[in-house]
Structure formats: C-alpha cells, structure tokens
C-alpha cells in the first residue's frame with residue numbers, strides 16, 4: 342500500500358519510512374531541549390539504561406555536575422517520565438561532543454536513540470560535527486544510524 346496517502350491519512354499502516362528501513366514510530370514520546378534535568382530523574386534513567394553504579398570514578402556524586410556543566414541536554418519523555426537523554430558539550434557552531442546517550446531499557450529499539458542523536462545534531466547547528474566515544478555494546482547502533490567509526494571514536498565529519 343502507499344505509505345504516504347495524499348489524503349493526509351495513514352490508512353491502517355502507521356509505520357513510517359526513514360529511508361533505511363521500516364520503523365514503528367515511538368508513539369507518545371516527546372523530545373525537548375531542556376535546560377535542567379533533575380538529578381533524581383537522571384539517576385533513575387542511568388540505572389534503567391544499565392549503569393547501576395553511576396558515573397565512572399565519581400559514582401552518583403558526579404551526576405549533578407555532569408548535568409549542570411553540559412551545554413546541551415536533549416530529552417525523551419513518555420508523559421512526564423524521562424526515558425532517554427542525550428548529553429552533549431557543544432559550541433553550537435563547529436563541534437558537538439556527545440558525552441552520554443541513554444535510553445531506558447524498556448524503551449530501547451523503538452527509535453528513541455536515533456531520534457535523540459538527530460535532535461542533538463539539529464540543536465548543535467547544521468555545520469557542527471558530531472563526535473563521540475562509544476562503548477563496545479553500542480557500536481552496532483552508531484553504525485546503524487550512519488556514523489563512521491575509527492576505533493571506538495565515531496564522527497559524522499567527512
């Protein structure tokens with residue numbers, strides 16, 4: 342069937358085509374650039390994403406500074422619940438370092454991580470180059486969303 346009917350409806354097929362593959366949209370998830378993300382919400386997300394010991398070296402004591410000193414926080418929420426976060430350091434001009442990308446385990450594989458990276462890139466500015474250091478488990482994800490890797494450093498720079 343035509344996935345893009347011209348009458349504005351989606352018929353009975355509510356999938357969307359991204360150009361790579363067919364995806365179910367992450368329904369009811371809202372995305373935003375937030376200035377302050379509460380520490381307790383962030384801590385819950387860190388745990389839900391699998392990082393039960395908090396921040397390397399600093400544990401949970403490091404979390405408030407991590408959030409406060411970031412220059413870009415893009416969130417994904419299911420209602421009020423924080424289910425995803427992209428934490429970045431950027432000049433919003435030429436470079437954007439993604440320092441953390443987290444999606445709650447029960448919300449993974451629904452396109453939220455991809456969307457958070459896309460929105461981070463958009464908020465950082467069209468000419469900013471993304472750069473990040475990936476953990477081993479996430480390399481397939483970064484590859485899948487079109488970044489290029491050199492070792493465990495990934496960038497969208499040419």
Ligand SMILES: CC(C)(COP(=O)(O)OP(=O)(O)OC[C@H]1O[C@@H](n2cnc3c(N)ncnc32)[C@H](O)[C@@H]1OP(=O)(O)O)[C@@H](O)C(=O)NCCC(=O)NCCS
Nearest residue numbers: 442443444449450451452453454455475476479481482485
């Ligand atoms: C890595 C992470 C952010 C991905 O978020 P997500 O919301 O599950 O990813 P998406 O649903 O947007 O996935 C986009 C695509 O990548 C694929 N993908 C997701 N995680 C993957 C993985 N670990 N390995 C391979 N492919 C993966 C998805 O299947 C999807 O593929 P598609 O284009 O065929 O549909 C999430 O798994 C997470 O928070 N992990 C724990 C924290 C972490 O490791 N963060 C990365 C730190 S460097």
